[in-house]
Amino acid sequence: MFEQLNRFFAPVDQIFVTTLHWLVGFLPAAWRPVASSMLCIAFILMVFPALFSIVTIFERKGIGRIQNRYGPNRVGIPGTKIRLAGFGQFLPDGLKMLTKEDIVPRAADKLVHFLAPVVLLIPVLLTYAVLPFGRNMALADYDAGLLFFFAVGGAVEVSVFMAGWSSRNKYSLLGAMRAIAQMLSYEIPLILSSVTVVMIVGSLNLTRIVEAQAGHTFGLANWFVFTPWGLLGYLIFFIASLAESNRSPFDLPEAESEIIAGYFTEYSGFKFALFFLGEYLGMFAIIGLGITLFLGGWTAPFACLDFIPSYLWFLTKMLGIVFIFIWIRATLPRLRMDQLMNFAWKFMLPLALLNVLVAGLWHYLAIGPLRWIACATIIIVAYVALGRGLMRHQKLGQRTYRYAD
Amino acid sequence: MLGEQIMRGMAVTAKNFFGSYVSKNRLTTVQYPEERLSQKANTRQFPMLVFDGDPDKGLRCVACTICEKECPPQCIYIVKSKDKKPDYKGQPQLYPAVFDIDVSVCMSCSICVEVCPFESIKMNTEFELSTDDRFEGLLFHKDKLSKSNEYYHQLHPADARDSDAFLAAENAKAEAKAKAAAEARAKAAATAATAATAVLPTTAPATATPPPPAPTPAAAAPPPPTPATPPPPAAK
Numbered sequence: 001m002f003e004q005l006n007r008f009f010a011p012v013d014q015i016f017v018t019t020l021h022w023l024v025g026f027l028p029a030a031w032r033p034v035a036s037s038m039l040c041i042a043f044i045l046m047v048f049p050a051l052f053s054i055v056t057i058f059e060r061k062g063i064g065r066i067q068n069r070y071g072p073n074r075v076g077i078p079g080t081k082i083r084l085a086g087f088g089q090f091l092p093d094g095l096k097m098l099t100k101e102d103i104v105p106r107a108a109d110k111l112v113h114f115l116a117p118v119v120l121l122i123p124v125l126l127t128y129a130v131l132p133f134g135r136n137m138a139l140a141d142y143d144a145g146l147l148f149f150f151a152v153g154g155a156v157e158v159s160v161f162m163a164g165w166s167s168r169n170k171y172s173l174l175g176a177m178r179a180i181a182q183m184l185s186y187e188i189p190l191i192l193s194s195v196t197v198v199m200i201v202g203s204l205n206l207t208r209i210v211e212a213q214a215g216h217t218f219g220l221a222n223w224f225v226f227t228p229w230g231l232l233g234y235l236i237f238f239i240a241s242l243a244e245s246n247r248s249p250f251d252l253p254e255a256e257s258e259i260i261a262g263y264f265t266e267y268s269g270f271k272f273a274l275f276f277l278g279e280y281l282g283m284f285a286i287i288g289l290g291i292t293l294f295l296g297g298w299t300a301p302f303a304c305l306d307f308i309p310s311y312l313w314f315l316t317k318m319l320g321i322v323f324i325f326i327w328i329r330a331t332l333p334r335l336r337m338d339q340l341m342n343f344a345w346k347f348m349l350p351l352a353l354l355n356v357l358v359a360g361l362w363h364y365l366a367i368g369p370l371r372w373i374a375c376a377t378i379i380i381v382a383y384v385a386l387g388r389g390l391m392r393h394q395k396l397g398q399r400t401y402r403y404a405d
Numbered sequence: 406m407l408g409e410q411i412m413r414g415m416a417v418t419a420k421n422f423f424g425s426y427v428s429k430n431r432l433t434t435v436q437y438p439e440e441r442l443s444q445k446a447n448t449r450q451f452p453m454l455v456f457d458g459d460p461d462k463g464l465r466c467v468a469c470t471i472c473e474k475e476c477p478p479q480c481i482y483i484v485k486s487k488d489k490k491p492d493y494k495g496q497p498q499l500y501p502a503v504f505d506i507d508v509s510v511c512m513s514c515s516i517c518v519e520v521c522p523f524e525s526i527k528m529n530t531e532f533e534l535s536t537d538d539r540f541e542g543l544l545f546h547k548d549k550l551s552k553s554n555e556y557y558h559q560l561h562p563a564d565a566r567d568s569d570a571f572l573a574a575e576n577a578k579a580e581a582k583a584k585a586a587a588e589a590r591a592k593a594a595a596t597a598a599t600a601a602t603a604v605l606p607t608t609a610p611a612t613a614t615p616p617p618p619a620p621t622p623a624a625a626a627p628p629p630p631t632p633a634t635p636p637p638p639a640a641k
Binding site: 062065066067068069070327328330331332347383384386387388390391 | 406407408411414415417418419421422424425426431432433434436
């Protein structure tokens with residue numbers, strides 16, 4: 001029965017690929033590669049900003065529900081009584097952003113201030129080039145895809161500091177400095193946790209990494225997250241990606257209660273919207289990478305669900321992780337700067353390094369329950385020990401203040 | 406273990422998330438234009454002028470301008486009338502020819518209510534006053550400010566009953582005084598003119614035509630009208 005379903009849904013699975021080939025087929029052969037890339041880029045530029053606008057509503061509604069409110073539920077189709085449960089909200093929000101006055105501080109470095117949001121968006125969009133959204137659906141099937149992702153994604157920090165420095169505002173600069181410190185600190189565990197996957201698969205090609213996780217044992221997918229090193233790796237990757245995308249509880253760079261809006265304090269109107277868009281697109285990209293590396297990319301979790309098109313699996317997983325991001329945002333308070341650094345350097349980094357060793361051990365041990373037990377034991381012991389070390393100094397008591405004389 | 410408390414916190418928020426779909430009681434907000442909370446007993450927004458019976462003749466305000474003087478943001482503007490009309494006691498009083506309140510300036514402190522000796526200015530509870538005309542739309546004139554005593558009873562029943570009782574007591578006091586004054590006058594007419602000359606000289610022109618007005622208005626409420634009365638004769 002599943003075979004039949006698979007055969008039935010196979011054209012649906014490849015619908016975007018076949019449509020692309022059909023469209024490109026009208027052009028002369030010399031133009032085809034360029035046209036195909038252009039169409040793919042247009043598709044990405046259409047889908048992910050649209051996803052961004054929907055996710056902002058989901059976020060507002062979700063946080064509302066968590067705080068026992070309704071969240072936005074008014075805006076629907078104008079002129080009618082249809083409300084769409086508030087999902088039309090993104091349109092007036094966007095219009096508001098577009099029509100707002102664009103204010104540049106008099107003391108600002110105008111060129112850099114103007115360039116910063118653009119410089120943010122370009123690397124973020126470039127990272128989408130290597131992500132495989134579905135079967136045969138990666139724009140650029142690079143052999144060094146993972147390297148490309150991190151290399152290009154690293155340029156985001158430049159734009160953040162451009163924004164903070166050029167605004168000539170103490171809050172902007174503080175936010176930018178916090179952002180740089182945080183992003184650099186968390187990039188290390190992020191990359192180290194991805195290295196484990198590269199070690200096991202033996203390739204930096206993201207499509208190859210997804211294919212290595214295809215197939216099922218006892219009905220369950222062979223995703224890396226279902227192995228001890230993969231679980232720890234994904235946990236580290238997840239926390240680091242929260243920090244990389246400046247999401248709560250790591251939203252120190254834009255802590256509203258402390259430094260107004262951090263590095264985009266002095267941005268308004270469309271430039272602010274670009275920053276906002278860039279931030280969310282960056283979040284989607286890094287979530288997509290986490291899915292690709294550990295959660296099997298576009299593969300189904302169970303063999304019986306294989307018939308559902310691959311891009312839908314990718315989208316479902318992405319929205320699921322986005323929901324967890326929102327859930328965390330609504331739950332956890334913001335960390336302090338020293339806590340943030342302690343967590344990165346004293347907990348995440350040692351665990352990530354250990355995880356590299358565990359992945360090596362996993363590779364060399366024979367397949368069987370022994371390597372499961374050995375790897376899991378090492379990880380649990382390390383987690384508990386490091387966790388105790390992290391919490392050791394947390395003795396709460398009378399606080400003493402020292403004042404400057 | 407590290408992360409245990411985080412999981413506990415996540416469970417709390419998850420419970421809130423799903424609970425808000427299950428039970429309506431969890432949702433604390435009210436969908437405002439459709440649903441409304443009942444207003445609190447002492448709610449107040451902007452002042453109004455109370456009248457008894459006829460909106461024009463029954464207006465309690467006598468244009469004493471105490472509220473105008475006391476108003477901290479000075480949002481009240483009063484122009485006194487040239488002529489007089491009888492108030493609730495039948496006493497001839499001035500009335501406001503113009504009574505404007507700029508609600509864009511008003512800070513809802515209700516000091517005007519506290520100082521008003523005639524139970525005339527009271528706080529309204531109407532709050533949906535948004536307008537696209539920021540000047541005329543927020544400047545309330547006398548006709549818009551005038552509200553009936555019945556309306557006031559609906560808004561603040563207890564306060565309205567108190568103010569009615571106060572006015573009735575004042576009225577009774579004034580009547581008693583008038584009666585006493587009439588008796589005294591009768592006695593004075595019988596004896597000599599000594600008692601008549603002891604009466605305040607200022608009230609003499611006012612008391613000329615109607616006999617009831619109190620010859621000794623030194624009580625709690627009546628003083629304001631008496632100081633207020635001299636200017637009109639001067640204007641005449």
